[in-house]
Amino acid sequence: EIVLTQSPATLSLSPGERATLSCRASQSVGSYLAWYQQKPGQAPRLLIYDASNRATGIPARFSGSGSGTDFTLTISSLEPEDSALYYCQQRSNWPPLTFGGGTKVEIK
């Protein structure tokens, strides 16, 4: 099973600042990594697929990078509505599909 480790657990930043979220895989997942945003009481929303491709309708301030075992989700200029939990997920080697433990982004 591929284990995904996200860091930091919580990120507290001000509007307009840059957020950098990390996801590290226990073995290579190639580029088969997705990022999701989840707000309280809502289903997850796909932000990025295949490491760096923005999903339809996702603002350009969200970008993904990385390959192999190290991946980054960057929010270039935080908006208040970006306050949420963010999860990474790999589809390289499954079953099982696995998700990271999540990073909480708080807007000061």
Next chain:
Amino acid sequence: QVQLVESGGGVVQPGRSLRLSCGASGFTFSSYGMHWVRQAPGKGLEWVAHISLDGSDEYYADSVKGRFTISRDNPKNTLYLQMNSLRGEDTAVYYCAKERGDYADFRSWGQGTLVTVSS
């Protein structure tokens, strides 16, 4: 537009059974693999099960293998999750999710249905 609507959640005693349904619309249901993903209260996302577009292949998380069964009725555009021998640790919001094309990540999710296992 794609719509996935789960139903069937509720409170159930340990050891009992429950069947979840997920009604699909806005896309050709029979052309996509489908999954169940769950989220325990205050916890992260956990993949539960997958079924191929024609129902010929099924995969399960070890935590539910032998207790849960995923199935689908393509003419009815409905996905199911039969949950037997329920345990407290199965308490979660259960989401159905549609694969993105042929790929096992998820652009489309239902709103979720809460299953609470408690005596």
